[in-house]
Amino acid sequence: MIRVPSEPVGRLGGAWRACVGTGRLELALRRDYQESLALLQREIGFRHIRGHGLLSDGMGVHRPYEWQGARQVRHAFTYVDQVVDAYLELGIRPFVELGFMPEELASGKQTVFWWGGHVTPPSSYQEWGDLVRATVAHLVDRYGLEEVRTWPIEVWNEPDLSIFWQDADQEAYHRLYEASALAVTDVDASLQVGGPALSPGADDGWLTRFAAFVEDRGLPVDFVSRHAYTSGPAQEVPFGTHQTLAPAGRLLEQFAAPRHELKGTGLAGLPVHITEFNSSYRPDNPVHDTAFHAAYLAPVVAGGGELVDSFSYWTFSDVFEEVGIPTALFHGGFGLLTHRQVKKPTYHLYAFMARMGDEVLARGDDHLVTRHPDGRISVLAWAAAGAGGHTVRLSLPVPDGDEVFVRRTSVDEERGNAYTAWRRMGSPQSPGLRLLDMLREAAEPVRSHHRLPVRDAEAVVEIALELNEVTLVEVEPVVEEAPPWWDERRLLGGGAERSPGDGNSR
Structure with a gap:
């Protein structure tokens, strides 16, 4: 790490x-x-x-x-x-x-x-x-x-x-x-x-x-x-x-x-x-x-x-x-x-x-870590060309909060790759509007998000990289604003009323 x-x-x-x-x-x-x-x-x-x-x-x-x-x-x-x-x-x-x-x-x-x-x-x-x-x-x-x-x-x-x-x-x-x-x-x-x-x-x-x-x-x-x-x-x-x-x-x-x-x-x-x-x-x-x-x-x-x-x-x-x-x-x-x-x-x-910060916190053979003026951290990570299957494990400084919100955006051989989709279509020389729309959709990177705990002012991010992957991971502290009565277990009206102080379900 x-x-x-x-x-x-x-x-x-x-x-x-x-x-x-x-x-x-x-x-x-x-x-x-x-x-x-x-x-x-x-x-x-x-x-x-x-x-x-x-x-x-x-x-x-x-x-x-x-x-x-x-x-x-x-x-x-x-x-x-x-x-x-x-x-x-x-x-x-x-x-x-x-x-x-x-x-x-x-x-x-x-x-x-x-x-x-x-x-x-x-x-x-x-x-x-x-x-x-x-x-x-x-x-x-x-x-x-x-x-x-x-x-x-x-x-x-x-x-x-x-x-x-x-x-x-x-x-x-x-x-x-x-x-x-x-x-x-x-x-x-x-x-x-x-x-x-x-x-x-x-x-x-x-x-x-x-x-x-x-x-x-x-x-x-x-x-x-x-x-x-x-x-x-x-x-x-x-x-x-x-x-x-x-x-x-x-x-x-x-x-x-x-x-x-x-x-x-x-x-x-x-x-x-x-x-x-x-x-x-x-x-x-x-x-x-x-x-x-x-x-x-x-x-x-x-x-x-x-x-x-x-x-x-x-x-x-x-x-x-x-x-x-x-x-x-x-x-x-x-x-x-x-x-x-x-x-x-x-x-x-x-x-x-274009979504990286101005301050460089770390550089490596497969990653670049930056920070924005508001404290957000952005990580660019990549697999060696022609390779994949390895993980970049980083402990990031998070001075405030108990959890961080993590957003990941990736392209690789399968994702965010219109060329792969075009080849599977049969390599049409001049795609019509319907196929062009498909290719533009295939060209969009895959996006995912989750939360991670902060311990001792650090959050550990593990980035598993696929073949020829380039990924952007954006990390920022969670500021919880859900009201005290919010309980996702009751979305369909079931469950009992929760008393004040029971906390929020995530």
């Missing part, structure tokens, strides 16, 4: 929900996307959202034309305004990613993803700088400087990979960073700009070379960013992918890497943002839909805030089209939610975290 101390050992902080990822920004114009984000914000409440494509052609910002024999550029923000307005109405702010290249500003034809994001350097760095400056200035004009100061602005995405940046040319990226960072701070020097949004596979020298470059040039850099994934080579099947996974602890090692690499550089001590993380980097890997995935990520979501300032789950919804339009409701998408707002087990991991 683990005896949980009454004095906190730290604070939980908000790094786990500081940001969440999204499909390319123009998808935010869709009804399903906005309904999914509204649900997410009601039950979890992320603070920022990051996605690709702000400057890609689908958002229509960069609009070159000819007039009187000369090339001109009009900057249009029709879609940008609709997307950002919708975000702010839902209580979530942009984590701005500057990318990808507009087609008519790109120096080459190379693209990434089904939707064709251009990934070559600009044909004119002056025109690129003007585009960034105009976009940031518009955001400041529309939403106010004080608001936009809270939006980190990240330059590009994974430039160390040739699929995202032509030839993975670091010198060319440095030039892009310089043009972008100066354009941002031309609008206002207090705006946050940073990068380089490296992939998990970046060599150890990429970040230190970036640090040396920005120091040497005296460039603004307010944060450092990278990504984290743990999957091996893709084993492709039609409309899907299977991969091996490294232990989940590898994600935490990747979270810790930037601070280790930047020791002794001018960027040491800057905020570190993991602007993408997940198990697999593929949006068609069925592991994303499973209870295994929730159990796999539980220690990462519970402990990542000890290492970085934010870590952004990639992504909140399956409204996402990097490898094409999904062909089935469950297709291995990154999302916490499927299309049509069916919750996955990993969604519940985040929803459980």
